[in-house]
Amino acid sequence: MNKQIIRKEFLEKRNALSAETVQAWSSEIEKHILQFVSATEFRVVFLYADFRNEPKTLGLIEKLLAMGCTVGLPKCGKKGKMTMYRVRSTEDLSVGAYGILEPPEDEIVAPALAGLVLVPGCAFSYDGKRLGYGGGYYDRFLPLCKNAIRVGVCYNISLADALPVDDFDVEMDCLITETGLVNNL
Numbered sequence: 001m002n003k004q005i006i007r008k009e010f011l012e013k014r015n016a017l018s019a020e021t022v023q024a025w026s027s028e029i030e031k032h033i034l035q036f037v038s039a040t041e042f043r044v045v046f047l048y049a050d051f052r053n054e055p056k057t058l059g060l061i062e063k064l065l066a067m068g069c070t071v072g073l074p075k076c077g078k079k080g081k082m083t084m085y086r087v088r089s090t091e092d093l094s095v096g097a098y099g100i101l102e103p104p105e106d107e108i109v110a111p112a113l114a115g116l117v118l119v120p121g122c123a124f125s126y127d128g129k130r131l132g133y134g135g136g137y138y139d140r141f142l143p144l145c146k147n148a149i150r151v152g153v154c155y156n157i158s159l160a161d162a163l164p165v166d167d168f169d170v171e172m173d174c175l176i177t178e179t180g181l182v183n184n185l
Contacts, residue, residue: 026056042115049101111144
């Protein structure tokens, strides 16, 4: 299986979703994430600012902040390096690399502090394998989050029975979709 071909197929499916479907499924995903966070009492949560038709996260960020969580969002740098910066409000975000919203570079949050990392991707397999966008940012960053649960966030249409992986690909501990938790812990 060729990663580029599979990536293209899954992105085409996701990009074909209507704005209404993205919003409805994102609302369900948000509800499941908030239940997960409440049940586990994570205090430091890293996630992503949604891009294109990824599950929406801006409302989720505000709700996590209201729950008292420390929230980190990534900034992508050179050579596949990603750094998490603390977010205090979504109003502080600005368009950065690749057209993705990024936080101000005020306060780095150390990867070892994360209890939960919500990870985007092109596709995920039921056993936790992730097909990212090809830059390797998360595969380099996630091993630094030694105390974190890694949760892939996607729609059910982004799930596959199997995906090709390389030795450096980091697996997810579980997945959350619009229908709930896919648990492989």
